[in-house]
Amino acid sequence: MANHAAVIGVGQVKYQTQRDDVSIAGLVREAAQNALDDAQLEWSDIDAVVIGKAPDMFEGHMMPELYLADALCATNKPILRVHTAGSVGGSTAIVAASHVQSGVFERVLTVAYEKQSESNAMWALSSKQPFATHLNAGAGGFFAPLIREYIQRSNAPAEVGMQVAVKDRLHALRNPLAHLHMPDIDLATVEASPMLWEPLRFLESCPSSDGACAMIIGSERAAAASPKKPAWIRGTAMRSEPTNFAGREQVNPQAGIDCAKDVYRQAGIQNPRKDLDTAEIYVPFSWYEPMWLENLGFCDIGEGWKLTLEGATSLPEGGDIPWNCSGGVLSTNPIGASGMIRFAEAAQQVRGLAGDYQVEGTQLALGHAYGGGAQFFSMWVVGAEKQ
Amino acid sequence: MSSNPNESAGPVTMMQAPLYLQYRFTAGTSSLSFLHAIKRGRLIGRRCPGCESVYIPCRGSCARCGVATCDNIELTDEGVIDKFTVVHIPIPNNPIKPPFVVAHIRLNGADNAFHHLIGEVDNDKVKLGMKVKAVWRPESEWDYGLDNIRYFKPLGGEHD
Amino acid sequence: MTDIAIVSYAQAPMVRDAGCANEVELIMPVINEALQACGLARTDIDFVCSGSADYLQGAPFAFVAGVDALGAFPPIKESHVEMDAAWALYECYLKMLAGDIDSALIYGFGKSSPGNLPEVLSLQLDPYYLQPLCPDSVSLAALQARAMLDAGRCTREQMNEVVINSRRQAQKNPRAQLRKPVSQEQLQAEVDWIAPLKKSDCCPISDGASALVICRESQAREMGLPYARVVGMDHRIESHMLGFRDLTDSPSARNAAKSAGLHNNIEAAELHAPFSHQEILLRQSLGLSENVDINPSGGALAGNVMMAAGLDRIGSMAAAILRGDYKFGLAHATSGPCLQQNLVTILEAA
Ligand SMILES: [Zn+2]
Numbered sequence: 063m064a065n066h067a068a069v070i071g072v073g074q075v076k077y078q079t080q081r082d083d084v085s086i087a088g089l090v091r092e093a094a095q096n097a098l099d100d101a102q103l104e105w106s107d108i109d110a111v112v113i114g115k116a117p118d119m120f121e122g123h124m125m126p127e128l129y130l131a132d133a134l135c136a137t138n139k140p141i142l143r144v145h146t147a148g149s150v151g152g153s154t155a156i157v158a159a160s161h162v163q164s165g166v167f168e169r170v171l172t173v174a175y176e177k178q179s180e181s182n183a184m185w186a187l188s189s190k191q192p193f194a195t196h197l198n199a200g201a202g203g204f205f206a207p208l209i210r211e212y213i214q215r216s217n218a219p220a221e222v223g224m225q226v227a228v229k230d231r232l233h234a235l236r237n238p239l240a241h242l243h244m245p246d247i248d249l250a251t252v253e254a255s256p257m258l259w260e261p262l263r264f265l266e267s268c269p270s271s272d273g274a275c276a277m278i279i280g281s282e283r284a285a286a287a288s289p290k291k292p293a294w295i296r297g298t299a300m301r302s303e304p305t306n307f308a309g310r311e312q313v314n315p316q317a318g319i320d321c322a323k324d325v326y327r328q329a330g331i332q333n334p335r336k337d338l339d340t341a342e343i344y345v346p347f348s349w350y351e352p353m354w355l356e357n358l359g360f361c362d363i364g365e366g367w368k369l370t371l372e373g374a375t376s377l378p379e380g381g382d383i384p385w386n387c388s389g390g391v392l393s394t395n396p397i398g399a400s401g402m403i404r405f406a407e408a409a410q411q412v413r414g415l416a417g418d419y420q421v422e423g424t425q426l427a428l429g430h431a432y433g434g435g436a437q438f439f440s441m442w443v444v445g446a447e448k449q
Numbered sequence: 450m451s452s453n454p455n456e457s458a459g460p461v462t463m464m465q466a467p468l469y470l471q472y473r474f475t476a477g478t479s480s481l482s483f484l485h486a487i488k489r490g491r492l493i494g495r496r497c498p499g500c501e502s503v504y505i506p507c508r509g510s511c512a513r514c515g516v517a518t519c520d521n522i523e524l525t526d527e528g529v530i531d532k533f534t535v536v537h538i539p540i541p542n543n544p545i546k547p548p549f550v551v552a553h554i555r556l557n558g559a560d561n562a563f564h565h566l567i568g569e570v571d572n573d574k575v576k577l578g579m580k581v582k583a584v585w586r587p588e589s590e591w592d593y594g595l596d597n598i599r600y601f602k603p604l605g606g607e608h609d
Numbered sequence: 610m611t612d613i614a615i616v617s618y619a620q621a622p623m624v625r626d627a628g629c630a631n632e633v634e635l636i637m638p639v640i641n642e643a644l645q646a647c648g649l650a651r652t653d654i655d656f657v658c659s660g661s662a663d664y665l666q667g668a669p670f671a672f673v674a675g676v677d678a679l680g681a682f683p684p685i686k687e688s689h690v691e692m693d694a695a696w697a698l699y700e701c702y703l704k705m706l707a708g709d710i711d712s713a714l715i716y717g718f719g720k721s722s723p724g725n726l727p728e729v730l731s732l733q734l735d736p737y738y739l740q741p742l743c744p745d746s747v748s749l750a751a752l753q754a755r756a757m758l759d760a761g762r763c764t765r766e767q768m769n770e771v772v773i774n775s776r777r778q779a780q781k782n783p784r785a786q787l788r789k790p791v792s793q794e795q796l797q798a799e800v801d802w803i804a805p806l807k808k809s810d811c812c813p814i815s816d817g818a819s820a821l822v823i824c825r826e827s828q829a830r831e832m833g834l835p836y837a838r839v840v841g842m843d844h845r846i847e848s849h850m851l852g853f854r855d856l857t858d859s860p861s862a863r864n865a866a867k868s869a870g871l872h873n874n875i876e877a878a879e880l881h882a883p884f885s886h887q888e889i890l891l892r893q894s895l896g897l898s899e900n901v902d903i904n905p906s907g908g909a910l911a912g913n914v915m916m917a918a919g920l921d922r923i924g925s926m927a928a929a930i931l932r933g934d935y936k937f938g939l940a941h942a943t944s945g946p947c948l949q950q951n952l953v954t955i956l957e958a959a
Contacts, residue, residue: 206534304512308502308560477631515680
């Protein structure tokens with residue numbers, strides 16, 4: 063049986079399109095310092111560092127752990143760099159948790175970041191290869207066909223996506239660190255925003271942000287010594303499947319289903335909608351909320367959009383399972399960090415430290431990230447109690 | 450105290466450091482049959498010895514079984530629209546003028562789909578399951594790539 | 610001491626240019642070979658972790674293509690480090706200690722031939738102050754060699770001896786890239802390349818892939834598999850600023866080795882030294898005696914597949930122990946300019 067591990071510190075930064083006031087090292091250190099402050103620890107208390115980010119080509123900088131070792135006070139410590147595409151922020155947190163669960167380390171700093179403003183990410187992802195036509199369609203060009211397929215299968219009404227877009231931006235108004243603050247957001251504003259990839263409008267898509275998120279993960283002993291309430295890691299899971307194979311179910315991928323089942327089993331969750339109090343789920347395009355509601359077992363197949371329409375996932379509407387109370391990826395998206403933000407926000411909810419977007423009395427929360435062609439998944443469940 | 454002549458100039462917040470790296474792209478041994486064929490205007494997929502699925506373009510394995518693909522299979526340039534979207538996003542320097550349709554196309558006899566454009570039909574007439582046929586560029590423009598196909602168009606008379 | 614057993618290791622022949630082979634074609638044969646060698650099926654493996662770097666071949670998400678070689682359906686538990694696969698093994702090592710998993714497949718691959726590797730590696734440097742100057746990896750290593758020579762930590766002849774030993778050992782290793790014996794006289798006659806380094810002091814640029822399988826000792830015994838036991842693993846990094854470091858010493862390697870369980874009975878060491886002077890430096894920093902056999906595989910000077918070479922050191926040492934050549938061995942992996950980051954694994958015969 064693994065040793066217990068808990069989140070004992072969380073640090074984020076103000077997310078925005080361009081953080082030109084700091085270097086990459088400055089950005090990463092700012093989040094890490096905030097996490098240390100939250101845990102009331104010093105740099106010397108940290109035994110190891112685990113960092114994560116999306117492709118090196120986003121910043122034009124290879125294997126950044128080498129350069130960041132100094133800024134993260136990692137010299138003469140272990141530092142490891144994780145990269146699992148869009149799910150990387152979550153996977154990084156899970157690898158950091160393994161460090162503590164192994165019994166080898168007491169306190170581990172984990173940081174995930176992206177500073178896309180330093181390079182041209184669109185270029186980085188579009189090197190020309192002869193196996194594909196050069197479509198210039200962006201990430202939405204990949205996911206929108208899957209969303210259309212979902213709509214066709216489930217007969218969901220068109221406003222579901224727009225409602226998610228509004229809901230997550232209303233949540234973001236409660237989170238001072240969120241990138242997008244749109245006080246006047248409503249369905250009409252979303253509907254009036256330009257269509258990008260049918261059925262996705264501009265305001266149904268995530269922004270591109272600079273930002274970093276850090277956590278301190280500690281052992282049972284470190285958690286006992288921690289001044290603030292810890293978030294106990296009750297389960298972690300990862301699953302991968304290939305991008306493209308005969309008969310692949312892309313709308314409701316098996317890897318997501320299996321990953322959720324695994325993490326629920328570890329955390330003793332029978333009915334996720336009932337047993338979980340809130341969830342931070344990777345929703346970069348509005349329609350992925352109903353799609354993941356189904357994939358993650360919060361409802362039956364074809365029913366996810368009904369939960370969204372009923373307001374079940376909305377904090378201000380008093381929904382029973384508020385999703386993305388921090389504003390989610392739709393409000394803040396430093397790609398490599400987006401997964402870790404989900405994991406960290408789930409932790410903040412069970413620590414009771416989520417401020418104006420706190421779901422009262424949260425005992426159990428789910429953090430979720432996915433990446434690639436919806437093929438890499440990482441999830442954790444954190445709890446207010448150890449078990 | 451030394452006086453700094455640059456003090457009033459404010460912080461440096463951005464510098465340009467362009468990178469130029471040249472790579473000699475290599476496509477994979479098992480992709481050779483596909484690339485050589487498409488250069489001649491033909492479509493070659495490969496079959497998985499395990500589950501018998503046919504992949505085009507094939508990168509060397511059946512990802513489901515994790516085994517190397519074996520036989521070359523010649524396919525026609527006709528297939529069906531498996532999934533699609535209408536792209537409106539204006540991307541700078543994009544030679545394709547939005548709105549345009551991007552579809553997952555599954556060629557007849559193939560078990561996977563690839564992304565391509567749909568043409569010669571109103572965007573709002575495109576449907577899932579629609580039968581389509583490749584429209585090739587002039588032979589003089591053919592190179593080693595899927596771009597030799599300009600787009601797919603609905604197969605005449607098959608759509609309503 | 611752990612109950613982690615290395616039961617299998619497979620390596621593709623290291624070559625200067627793997628031609629048009631793609632990721633899948635590089636990886637699949639070594640994965641199959643490693644699994645077949647230990648008799649485990651893919652479905653018996655609890656976790657897969659890989660190491661690779663996109664900039665080597667210049668396309669993002671190289672590791673995503675790698676998943677196509679795994680038969681990852683039904684979906685698998687899988688992760689990736691943008692580092693040498695020795696660190697992927699370390700991730701698995703922690704998960705084994707945590708009791709999360711009982712077996713793992715680790716693979717690393719690198720195809721450096723499509724680009725200009727020494728230039729590509731300059732992208733590892735501080736992106737604001739160093740990288741724009743484009744110091745290539747060989748030039749930085751040459752600075753370190755100069756420092757070693759000037760400090761009297763090594764001589765030109767000792768560097769030559771390292772090369773001679775590598776080539777001699779590599780003759781026994783059919784997968785090695787450079788296997789042609791050389792003499793002290795030949796090396797003395799060789800002209801400087803990036804002074805004080807001669808071409809022979811530098812590892813070749815290699816394409817290749819390797820895979821390694823670990824499981825619990827109890828499982829290895831039940832299956833009747835020979836294995837090498839992992840005594841311990843650890844790694845440390847040093848400052849990125851070369852000016853802050855004593856380039857003639859490696860405290861990070863020394864501390865990692867101590868923590869991994871370094872002891873006086875080590876008979877052989879696989880040292881990931883891409884440049885001849887670094888082997889001398891590592892020997893000294895780790896306090897390895899004259900009796901310790903260095904790089905029985907030929908080491909990185911005989912072939913250095915980026916993102917696999919560190920794992921290769923561990924795999925090669927495990928293989929040597931499995932052959933019965935040694936009872937106690939050390940394996941070392943490095944990353945970054947001038948041995949900035951170092952990982953040490955201590956192994957022993959079962
Ligand atoms: Zn198959």
